[in-house]
Amino acid sequence: MDICFSKVSKYFDSLCVMDNFSYSFQTGKHYCLMGPSGCGKSTLLRLACGLIQPDSGNISGIDQNFSYVFQENRLLPWYTAQQNIDLVCHRYDTTYWLNAIGLTAFSKAYPSELSGGMCRRLSIARALAANGEVYLFDEPLTGLDNTLRKQMICFIHQHTAGKLCIYTSHHLDEAQMLSNEILQFSGPPLNHLK
Amino acid sequence: MRKLYQTIFILIFWVGLWQLFSMLMDQELLIPSPYTVLQHLYILAKRVSFWLSIAATLLRVITGYVLGMVLGCFLGAITWRFPFIRHLLHPLLLIIRSTPVSSFIILILLWIATDFVPVFISLLMVIGIFWQNIYEGIESVDSQLIEFAFIYRLPFKQRVTAIYLPSLRPFFSSAAIASLGLAWKSGVAAEVLCHPKFSMGKALYDAKIYLETADLFAWTAMVIFLSMILEKFIRYALAALKKEG
Numbered sequence: 001m002d003i004c005f006s007k008v009s010k011y012f013d014s015l016c017v018m019d020n021f022s023y024s025f026q027t028g029k030h031y032c033l034m035g036p037s038g039c040g041k042s043t044l045l046r047l048a049c050g051l052i053q054p055d056s057g058n059i060s061g062i063d064q065n066f067s068y069v070f071q072e073n074r075l076l077p078w079y080t081a082q083q084n085i086d087l088v089c090h091r092y093d094t095t096y097w098l099n100a101i102g103l104t105a106f107s108k109a110y111p112s113e114l115s116g117g118m119c120r121r122l123s124i125a126r127a128l129a130a131n132g133e134v135y136l137f138d139e140p141l142t143g144l145d146n147t148l149r150k151q152m153i154c155f156i157h158q159h160t161a162g163k164l165c166i167y168t169s170h171h172l173d174e175a176q177m178l179s180n181e182i183l184q185f186s187g188p189p190l191n192h193l194k
Numbered sequence: 195m196r197k198l199y200q201t202i203f204i205l206i207f208w209v210g211l212w213q214l215f216s217m218l219m220d221q222e223l224l225i226p227s228p229y230t231v232l233q234h235l236y237i238l239a240k241r242v243s244f245w246l247s248i249a250a251t252l253l254r255v256i257t258g259y260v261l262g263m264v265l266g267c268f269l270g271a272i273t274w275r276f277p278f279i280r281h282l283l284h285p286l287l288l289i290i291r292s293t294p295v296s297s298f299i300i301l302i303l304l305w306i307a308t309d310f311v312p313v314f315i316s317l318l319m320v321i322g323i324f325w326q327n328i329y330e331g332i333e334s335v336d337s338q339l340i341e342f343a344f345i346y347r348l349p350f351k352q353r354v355t356a357i358y359l360p361s362l363r364p365f366f367s368s369a370a371i372a373s374l375g376l377a378w379k380s381g382v383a384a385e386v387l388c389h390p391k392f393s394m395g396k397a398l399y400d401a402k403i404y405l406e407t408a409d410l411f412a413w414t415a416m417v418i419f420l421s422m423i424l425e426k427f428i429r430y431a432l433a434a435l436k437k438e439g
Contacts, residue, residue, distance in 0.1 A: 051341055066345050074342045078360040087356055088346045130346055 001061045002026050003048050003134065003164065008057035009189075010043060017043050019189035020057070030165040032175035035185030041168040042071060044190060045136045048166065067132030069140045073123040075111040081122055082107040088130040097125040100155060116143045124152060128159045135165040141174055153177050226408040235412040243392065248416065250392040251312070255381035258316025259374065265317070266324025266369070273325070274332040290322040299384045308388045312395070315384040316377040323373040324366075331365030332358065367432045374428050378421050 003025040010018040017040040025031055025048070033041040046052045050062040075084050081103055085094045098104045101121040103114075111119050120143050127135065140156070141149045156165075156178070169175045175182050185192060209228050216227040226234075238244045273280035298318060302311050335358060343353045385395020394413060401409035 049345060051344065065347065068342075068345045070338070070342070072338060074338050076339065076356060076360070079356070087348070087352070 001064055001133070003059065003061035003064075003166075005044075005047070006058045006060070008047065008054045008059060010040075010047060010052070011055050015188060017188040017190060018047070018054070021190055021192075022057075023183075023192065025061075025164055025166060027164045028162050029181060030160070030167070030179040032167040032169055032179035032182050033185060034169060034172070034175055034182060035187065035190075037170075039185050039187035040190035041185060042138055045138055045166060045168065049134070049136055061134075064133040065130075066134050066136060067127040067130045068136045069124050069127045069138060071138040071142075073111070073119045075119055075123060075126075077111055080108050080110055081114065084111070084122060085126050085129050088126055090131040091129065094129070097129045101125045101152075117145070117148060120144055121148070121152065124156065128156070133163065135160050135163060137165065137167040137178075139168055139170070140178075141169070149174065150177075223405060223407050226411055230408045231411040231415065234406075234408040235415065238409065238412055244397075246392045247394050247397050248420070250390070251382065251385060251394040252420070254309075254312040254385075254390075254393070255316045255378050258313040258318075258381060259320050259377045261313075262317040262320025262373070262377065263324050263370070266321040267328050267366075269321070269325045270328025271332065274329050280329075287322055287325060290318060295319065295380045295383060296387070299387045303388050309390045311388045312381040312384040312390065312393070316381040319376045319380045320373040323376070324369045327365040327369035328362060331362040334365075335361040363436065367436075370428055370432060371425065374424055375421060378417075378424060382417055 005021050005023045008018055008021045009016065021044075033044060035041055043052070045068070047054055047059060048062065049066040049068060050059075076087070079087065081098060082094050085097050089097070094107075095104070098107050101124070103118060103122060103125075106114060106118065111122070114122065120140075124137075124140055127137075135156075137156070141152060144152060153174075165179070167175070167178045169178065172182075183192060212225075212228050216222075216225045219225045222230060269283065273283060295315065299311060299315055302314050306314060339357050339361075343357055348356065382395045382398070385393040386399050387395075389396040389399060394417060398410060398413045398417075401407070401413060
Protein backbone atom coordinates (compact mmCIF):
# COMPACT_ATOMS: atom_id res chain seq x y z
CA MET A 1 0.00 0.00 0.00
CA ASP A 2 1.31 3.45 -0.94
CA ILE A 3 1.92 6.21 1.56
CA CYS A 4 0.47 9.48 0.37
CA PHE A 5 1.13 12.88 1.90
CA SER A 6 -1.56 15.32 0.92
CA LYS A 7 -1.04 19.02 1.78
CA VAL A 8 0.61 18.09 5.08
CA SER A 9 1.83 20.80 7.43
CA LYS A 10 3.72 20.28 10.66
CA TYR A 11 4.87 22.79 13.24
CA PHE A 12 7.14 22.38 16.27
CA ASP A 13 6.09 25.32 18.43
CA SER A 14 6.37 28.21 15.99
CA LEU A 15 8.84 26.48 13.65
CA CYS A 16 7.22 25.23 10.45
CA VAL A 17 9.01 22.04 9.39
CA MET A 18 6.52 21.01 6.73
CA ASP A 19 4.24 23.33 4.78
CA ASN A 20 1.55 21.96 2.47
CA PHE A 21 3.75 19.00 1.54
CA SER A 22 2.33 16.50 -0.95
CA TYR A 23 4.00 13.36 -2.25
CA SER A 24 3.13 9.76 -2.93
CA PHE A 25 5.54 6.96 -1.94
CA GLN A 26 4.73 3.88 -3.98
CA THR A 27 4.86 0.26 -2.86
CA GLY A 28 7.82 -1.68 -4.22
CA LYS A 29 10.00 1.40 -4.69
CA HIS A 30 13.01 2.42 -2.62
CA TYR A 31 13.32 6.14 -1.95
CA CYS A 32 16.19 8.03 -0.40
CA LEU A 33 15.60 11.43 1.15
CA MET A 34 18.59 13.76 1.03
CA GLY A 35 19.01 17.25 2.34
CA PRO A 36 20.77 19.31 4.99
CA SER A 37 20.49 18.37 8.69
CA GLY A 38 17.30 19.68 10.25
CA CYS A 39 15.44 20.10 6.94
CA GLY A 40 12.70 17.69 8.09
CA LYS A 41 13.68 14.29 6.67
CA SER A 42 13.28 12.45 9.98
CA THR A 43 10.03 14.33 10.62
CA LEU A 44 8.74 12.98 7.31
CA LEU A 45 9.57 9.42 8.39
CA ARG A 46 7.93 9.94 11.79
CA LEU A 47 4.80 11.32 10.13
CA ALA A 48 4.75 8.45 7.62
CA CYS A 49 4.48 5.82 10.35
CA GLY A 50 2.17 7.73 12.67
CA LEU A 51 4.69 8.47 15.42
CA ILE A 52 3.64 12.11 15.17
CA GLN A 53 0.49 13.63 13.76
CA PRO A 54 0.30 16.38 11.12
CA ASP A 55 -1.15 19.74 12.15
CA SER A 56 -3.07 19.84 8.90
CA GLY A 57 -3.41 17.77 5.77
CA ASN A 58 -3.78 14.05 5.39
CA ILE A 59 -1.48 11.03 5.26
CA SER A 60 -2.82 7.72 3.99
CA GLY A 61 -1.22 4.32 4.47
CA ILE A 62 -0.10 4.78 8.07
CA ASP A 63 -2.16 1.80 9.25
CA GLN A 64 0.40 -0.67 7.87
CA ASN A 65 3.06 -2.62 9.76
CA PHE A 66 6.29 -0.65 9.81
CA SER A 67 9.87 -1.66 10.40
CA TYR A 68 11.91 1.34 11.43
CA VAL A 69 15.66 1.71 11.82
CA PHE A 70 15.83 4.83 13.95
CA GLN A 71 18.70 7.29 13.87
CA GLU A 72 19.63 5.96 17.31
CA ASN A 73 19.81 2.17 17.65
CA ARG A 74 17.11 1.95 20.33
CA LEU A 75 18.18 -1.50 21.44
CA LEU A 76 16.90 -2.63 24.82
CA PRO A 77 19.98 -2.28 27.05
CA TRP A 78 18.86 -5.07 29.40
CA TYR A 79 18.34 -7.57 26.56
CA THR A 80 21.09 -9.53 24.83
CA ALA A 81 21.61 -9.29 21.07
CA GLN A 82 19.57 -12.46 20.66
CA GLN A 83 16.73 -11.24 22.89
CA ASN A 84 16.60 -7.90 21.06
CA ILE A 85 15.86 -9.69 17.80
CA ASP A 86 13.64 -12.33 19.43
CA LEU A 87 11.35 -9.58 20.69
CA VAL A 88 10.13 -8.64 17.20
CA CYS A 89 11.23 -11.58 15.02
CA HIS A 90 8.49 -12.58 12.56
CA ARG A 91 10.47 -14.33 9.84
CA TYR A 92 13.26 -16.89 9.86
CA ASP A 93 14.75 -17.31 13.32
CA THR A 94 17.05 -15.23 15.44
CA THR A 95 20.05 -17.46 14.67
CA TYR A 96 19.63 -16.70 10.97
CA TRP A 97 19.69 -12.94 11.56
CA LEU A 98 22.64 -13.01 13.94
CA ASN A 99 24.56 -15.17 11.50
CA ALA A 100 23.69 -12.87 8.59
CA ILE A 101 25.19 -9.83 10.34
CA GLY A 102 28.18 -11.74 11.72
CA LEU A 103 27.16 -11.52 15.36
CA THR A 104 26.60 -15.21 16.16
CA ALA A 105 29.48 -15.15 18.63
CA PHE A 106 27.91 -12.15 20.36
CA SER A 107 24.39 -13.54 20.70
CA LYS A 108 24.58 -13.40 24.51
CA ALA A 109 26.23 -9.96 24.60
CA TYR A 110 24.37 -6.88 25.80
CA PRO A 111 24.34 -3.74 23.62
CA SER A 112 26.76 -2.05 26.03
CA GLU A 113 29.26 -4.83 25.29
CA LEU A 114 29.02 -4.34 21.50
CA SER A 115 30.74 -1.74 19.33
CA GLY A 116 28.76 1.05 17.68
CA GLY A 117 28.93 -0.71 14.32
CA MET A 118 27.73 -3.99 15.82
CA CYS A 119 24.77 -2.25 17.46
CA ARG A 120 23.91 -0.61 14.14
CA ARG A 121 23.93 -3.96 12.35
CA LEU A 122 21.84 -5.46 15.12
CA SER A 123 19.35 -2.62 14.82
CA ILE A 124 19.07 -3.17 11.04
CA ALA A 125 18.69 -6.94 11.47
CA ARG A 126 15.97 -6.40 14.06
CA ALA A 127 14.01 -4.20 11.66
CA LEU A 128 14.32 -6.75 8.87
CA ALA A 129 13.38 -9.62 11.18
CA ALA A 130 10.17 -7.78 12.09
CA ASN A 131 9.07 -8.18 8.48
CA GLY A 132 7.09 -4.96 8.16
CA GLU A 133 5.09 -3.96 5.11
CA VAL A 134 6.97 -0.67 4.93
CA TYR A 135 10.61 -0.07 5.88
CA LEU A 136 11.89 3.23 7.19
CA PHE A 137 15.66 3.67 7.52
CA ASP A 138 16.93 6.85 9.14
CA GLU A 139 20.63 7.11 8.21
CA PRO A 140 20.97 3.33 8.52
CA LEU A 141 24.66 3.03 7.63
CA THR A 142 26.03 5.56 10.11
CA GLY A 143 29.07 4.20 11.94
CA LEU A 144 29.82 1.42 9.46
CA ASP A 145 33.01 1.15 7.40
CA ASN A 146 32.91 0.93 3.59
CA THR A 147 33.04 -2.87 3.42
CA LEU A 148 30.27 -3.25 5.99
CA ARG A 149 28.21 -0.55 4.26
CA LYS A 150 28.27 -2.51 1.01
CA GLN A 151 27.46 -5.75 2.82
CA MET A 152 24.58 -4.17 4.69
CA ILE A 153 23.16 -2.60 1.52
CA CYS A 154 23.07 -6.07 -0.11
CA PHE A 155 21.60 -7.52 3.07
CA ILE A 156 18.87 -4.86 3.18
CA HIS A 157 18.03 -5.26 -0.51
CA GLN A 158 17.86 -9.02 -0.15
CA HIS A 159 15.17 -8.76 2.52
CA THR A 160 13.15 -5.77 1.33
CA ALA A 161 12.52 -6.66 -2.29
CA GLY A 162 9.06 -5.64 -3.48
CA LYS A 163 8.39 -3.48 -0.43
CA LEU A 164 8.25 0.24 0.06
CA CYS A 165 11.46 1.53 1.67
CA ILE A 166 12.24 5.10 2.61
CA TYR A 167 15.83 5.90 3.58
CA THR A 168 17.49 9.10 4.66
CA SER A 169 21.16 9.75 3.97
CA HIS A 170 23.73 12.50 3.61
CA HIS A 171 25.90 10.60 1.14
CA LEU A 172 25.01 10.58 -2.55
CA ASP A 173 26.92 7.37 -3.35
CA GLU A 174 25.15 5.60 -0.49
CA ALA A 175 21.77 6.98 -1.60
CA GLN A 176 22.39 5.76 -5.14
CA MET A 177 23.21 2.27 -3.93
CA LEU A 178 20.30 2.12 -1.49
CA SER A 179 17.45 3.46 -3.58
CA ASN A 180 16.03 3.75 -7.05
CA GLU A 181 14.68 7.26 -6.49
CA ILE A 182 16.52 10.06 -4.72
CA LEU A 183 14.51 12.97 -3.41
CA GLN A 184 16.48 16.14 -2.72
CA PHE A 185 15.02 18.42 -0.07
CA SER A 186 15.73 21.82 1.39
CA GLY A 187 14.21 23.31 4.48
CA PRO A 188 12.78 23.83 6.95
CA PRO A 189 10.05 23.89 5.88
CA LEU A 190 10.65 20.70 3.93
CA ASN A 191 10.69 21.51 0.22
CA HIS A 192 11.08 18.96 -2.57
CA LEU A 193 13.74 20.28 -4.99
CA LYS A 194 13.74 17.62 -7.73
CA MET B 195 40.91 -10.74 54.07
CA ARG B 196 41.81 -7.06 54.46
CA LYS B 197 38.14 -6.18 54.61
CA LEU B 198 37.61 -8.74 57.39
CA TYR B 199 40.46 -7.24 59.47
CA GLN B 200 39.01 -3.79 58.88
CA THR B 201 35.54 -4.92 60.04
CA ILE B 202 37.01 -6.55 63.15
CA PHE B 203 39.00 -3.38 63.92
CA ILE B 204 35.89 -1.17 63.54
CA LEU B 205 33.89 -3.50 65.81
CA ILE B 206 36.61 -3.55 68.47
CA PHE B 207 36.95 0.25 68.27
CA TRP B 208 33.28 0.96 68.93
CA VAL B 209 32.76 -1.75 71.55
CA GLY B 210 35.96 -0.50 73.22
CA LEU B 211 34.64 3.06 73.22
CA TRP B 212 31.36 1.84 74.75
CA GLN B 213 33.32 -0.07 77.42
CA LEU B 214 35.41 3.04 78.14
CA PHE B 215 32.33 5.25 78.62
CA SER B 216 30.73 2.61 80.82
CA MET B 217 33.87 2.48 83.00
CA LEU B 218 34.10 6.28 83.18
CA MET B 219 30.45 6.65 84.18
CA ASP B 220 30.69 3.69 86.54
CA GLN B 221 26.90 3.43 86.72
CA GLU B 222 25.44 0.31 85.15
CA LEU B 223 21.99 1.89 85.39
CA LEU B 224 22.98 4.61 82.90
CA ILE B 225 25.48 2.85 80.62
CA PRO B 226 25.84 -0.87 81.21
CA SER B 227 29.03 -2.47 79.93
CA PRO B 228 28.99 -4.52 76.71
CA TYR B 229 29.61 -7.65 78.80
CA THR B 230 26.56 -6.98 81.03
CA VAL B 231 24.38 -6.39 77.96
CA LEU B 232 25.60 -9.63 76.43
CA GLN B 233 24.81 -11.45 79.68
CA HIS B 234 21.28 -10.01 79.72
CA LEU B 235 20.81 -10.88 76.07
CA TYR B 236 21.80 -14.45 76.87
CA ILE B 237 19.29 -14.59 79.73
CA LEU B 238 16.54 -13.07 77.55
CA ALA B 239 17.27 -15.50 74.72
CA LYS B 240 16.52 -18.43 77.01
CA ARG B 241 12.91 -17.26 77.34
CA VAL B 242 10.25 -18.33 74.85
CA SER B 243 8.65 -14.88 75.08
CA PHE B 244 11.86 -13.33 73.68
CA TRP B 245 11.58 -15.29 70.44
CA LEU B 246 7.80 -14.86 70.31
CA SER B 247 8.24 -11.08 70.59
CA ILE B 248 10.82 -11.06 67.79
CA ALA B 249 8.66 -13.26 65.56
CA ALA B 250 5.54 -11.17 66.19
CA THR B 251 7.35 -7.89 65.50
CA LEU B 252 8.90 -9.29 62.34
CA LEU B 253 5.50 -10.53 61.20
CA ARG B 254 3.84 -7.16 61.82
CA VAL B 255 6.55 -5.10 60.13
CA ILE B 256 6.92 -7.45 57.14
CA THR B 257 3.15 -7.56 56.66
CA GLY B 258 2.98 -3.76 56.69
CA TYR B 259 6.02 -3.54 54.42
CA VAL B 260 4.64 -5.94 51.80
CA LEU B 261 1.17 -4.38 51.85
CA GLY B 262 2.70 -0.90 51.59
CA MET B 263 4.88 -2.04 48.69
CA VAL B 264 1.94 -3.51 46.77
CA LEU B 265 -0.35 -0.55 47.42
CA GLY B 266 2.42 1.99 46.73
CA CYS B 267 3.24 0.38 43.38
CA PHE B 268 -0.44 0.29 42.47
CA LEU B 269 -0.95 3.93 43.43
CA GLY B 270 2.23 4.97 41.58
CA ALA B 271 0.97 3.28 38.41
CA ILE B 272 -2.62 4.45 38.65
CA THR B 273 -1.75 8.08 39.46
CA TRP B 274 0.61 8.09 36.46
CA ARG B 275 -2.10 6.69 34.18
CA PHE B 276 -4.94 8.91 35.39
CA PRO B 277 -3.98 12.55 36.09
CA PHE B 278 -7.30 13.22 37.80
CA ILE B 279 -6.62 10.50 40.39
CA ARG B 280 -3.12 11.95 40.82
CA HIS B 281 -4.54 15.38 41.65
CA LEU B 282 -7.26 13.84 43.82
CA LEU B 283 -4.79 11.79 45.89
CA HIS B 284 -1.98 14.35 46.00
CA PRO B 285 -3.05 15.79 49.38
CA LEU B 286 -2.99 12.26 50.80
CA LEU B 287 0.61 11.82 49.67
CA LEU B 288 1.53 15.18 51.20
CA ILE B 289 -0.09 14.17 54.52
CA ILE B 290 1.69 10.81 54.56
CA ARG B 291 5.03 12.48 53.83
CA SER B 292 4.82 15.35 56.27
CA THR B 293 2.87 14.10 59.31
CA PRO B 294 5.09 13.00 62.24
CA VAL B 295 4.95 9.25 62.77
CA SER B 296 4.02 9.71 66.45
CA SER B 297 0.87 11.67 65.47
CA PHE B 298 -0.13 8.81 63.19
CA ILE B 299 0.50 6.20 65.89
CA ILE B 300 -1.60 8.01 68.48
CA LEU B 301 -4.41 8.72 66.01
CA ILE B 302 -4.54 5.22 64.61
CA LEU B 303 -4.42 3.78 68.12
CA LEU B 304 -7.83 5.41 68.62
CA TRP B 305 -9.26 3.75 65.53
CA ILE B 306 -7.94 0.22 65.24
CA ALA B 307 -6.92 -2.74 67.42
CA THR B 308 -3.54 -2.48 69.15
CA ASP B 309 -2.08 -5.47 67.31
CA PHE B 310 -2.64 -3.88 63.93
CA VAL B 311 -1.29 -0.41 64.67
CA PRO B 312 2.38 -1.35 63.94
CA VAL B 313 1.26 -3.07 60.71
CA PHE B 314 -0.60 0.03 59.62
CA ILE B 315 2.25 2.37 60.61
CA SER B 316 4.82 0.31 58.69
CA LEU B 317 2.47 0.28 55.71
CA LEU B 318 2.06 4.04 55.91
CA MET B 319 5.81 4.65 55.98
CA VAL B 320 6.39 2.40 52.97
CA ILE B 321 3.46 3.34 50.77
CA GLY B 322 4.53 6.95 50.09
CA ILE B 323 8.07 5.98 49.10
CA PHE B 324 6.92 3.29 46.65
CA TRP B 325 4.14 5.51 45.31
CA GLN B 326 6.56 8.36 44.57
CA ASN B 327 9.35 6.16 43.19
CA ILE B 328 7.14 4.09 40.91
CA TYR B 329 5.43 7.21 39.59
CA GLU B 330 8.79 8.86 38.85
CA GLY B 331 10.08 5.58 37.40
CA ILE B 332 7.22 5.34 34.90
CA GLU B 333 7.61 9.03 34.06
CA SER B 334 11.26 8.50 33.23
CA VAL B 335 10.87 5.45 30.98
CA ASP B 336 12.86 6.20 27.82
CA SER B 337 10.44 7.72 25.30
CA GLN B 338 12.57 6.33 22.46
CA LEU B 339 11.86 2.81 23.67
CA ILE B 340 8.16 3.61 23.95
CA GLU B 341 8.25 4.74 20.30
CA PHE B 342 10.05 1.53 19.40
CA ALA B 343 7.29 -0.49 21.10
CA PHE B 344 4.64 1.54 19.26
CA ILE B 345 6.23 1.03 15.83
CA TYR B 346 6.73 -2.70 16.32
CA ARG B 347 3.27 -3.09 17.84
CA LEU B 348 4.46 -4.88 20.93
CA PRO B 349 1.48 -6.25 22.89
CA PHE B 350 0.74 -4.69 26.29
CA LYS B 351 2.21 -7.62 28.22
CA GLN B 352 5.45 -7.44 26.26
CA ARG B 353 5.66 -3.66 26.70
CA VAL B 354 5.38 -4.15 30.44
CA THR B 355 7.91 -7.00 30.70
CA ALA B 356 10.40 -5.76 28.10
CA ILE B 357 10.34 -2.02 28.69
CA TYR B 358 8.48 -0.83 31.79
CA LEU B 359 9.57 -3.38 34.40
CA PRO B 360 13.31 -3.27 33.57
CA SER B 361 13.16 0.56 33.48
CA LEU B 362 11.43 0.60 36.87
CA ARG B 363 13.85 -1.79 38.54
CA PRO B 364 16.30 0.85 39.91
CA PHE B 365 13.40 2.94 41.22
CA PHE B 366 11.81 -0.09 42.85
CA SER B 367 15.12 -1.20 44.39
CA SER B 368 15.88 2.18 45.91
CA ALA B 369 12.33 2.37 47.32
CA ALA B 370 12.62 -1.17 48.70
CA ILE B 371 15.89 -0.41 50.52
CA ALA B 372 15.00 3.10 51.69
CA SER B 373 11.60 2.13 53.06
CA LEU B 374 12.66 -1.05 54.85
CA GLY B 375 14.63 0.71 57.61
CA LEU B 376 11.83 3.24 57.99
CA ALA B 377 9.15 0.53 58.23
CA TRP B 378 11.21 -1.34 60.81
CA LYS B 379 11.95 1.68 63.02
CA SER B 380 8.42 3.08 62.87
CA GLY B 381 6.87 -0.36 63.40
CA VAL B 382 8.90 -0.85 66.59
CA ALA B 383 8.13 2.75 67.66
CA ALA B 384 4.41 2.02 67.22
CA GLU B 385 4.79 -1.07 69.40
CA VAL B 386 6.46 1.04 72.10
CA LEU B 387 3.43 3.32 72.18
CA CYS B 388 0.65 0.74 71.86
CA HIS B 389 2.20 -2.33 73.59
CA PRO B 390 0.84 -5.34 71.69
CA LYS B 391 1.15 -8.49 73.84
CA PHE B 392 4.21 -10.03 72.19
CA SER B 393 6.40 -7.34 70.69
CA MET B 394 9.91 -5.95 70.82
CA GLY B 395 8.43 -2.49 71.35
CA LYS B 396 6.60 -3.61 74.49
CA ALA B 397 9.78 -5.28 75.74
CA LEU B 398 11.67 -2.01 75.23
CA TYR B 399 8.93 -0.10 77.05
CA ASP B 400 8.90 -2.56 79.99
CA ALA B 401 12.69 -2.40 80.25
CA LYS B 402 12.48 1.38 80.49
CA ILE B 403 9.63 1.32 83.06
CA TYR B 404 11.48 -1.14 85.34
CA LEU B 405 14.82 0.65 84.82
CA GLU B 406 16.35 -2.49 83.33
CA THR B 407 18.87 -0.51 81.28
CA ALA B 408 20.86 -3.62 80.34
CA ASP B 409 17.67 -5.20 78.95
CA LEU B 410 16.92 -1.96 77.11
CA PHE B 411 20.36 -2.11 75.51
CA ALA B 412 19.95 -5.83 74.74
CA TRP B 413 16.60 -5.30 73.01
CA THR B 414 17.96 -2.28 71.13
CA ALA B 415 20.90 -4.40 69.97
CA MET B 416 18.40 -6.97 68.67
CA VAL B 417 16.42 -4.26 66.85
CA ILE B 418 19.62 -3.06 65.15
CA PHE B 419 20.79 -6.60 64.38
CA LEU B 420 17.45 -7.59 62.82
CA SER B 421 17.33 -4.37 60.83
CA MET B 422 20.74 -5.24 59.36
CA ILE B 423 19.63 -8.79 58.59
CA LEU B 424 16.45 -7.55 56.88
CA GLU B 425 18.43 -5.08 54.78
CA LYS B 426 20.91 -7.79 53.78
CA PHE B 427 18.00 -10.04 52.83
CA ILE B 428 16.26 -7.40 50.71
CA ARG B 429 19.55 -6.53 48.93
CA TYR B 430 20.10 -10.23 48.24
CA ALA B 431 16.53 -10.66 46.98
CA LEU B 432 16.84 -7.62 44.70
CA ALA B 433 20.16 -8.86 43.30
CA ALA B 434 18.60 -12.29 42.65
CA LEU B 435 15.66 -10.60 40.93
CA LYS B 436 18.07 -8.64 38.71
CA LYS B 437 19.91 -11.84 37.81
CA GLU B 438 16.63 -13.55 36.92
CA GLY B 439 16.19 -10.76 34.39
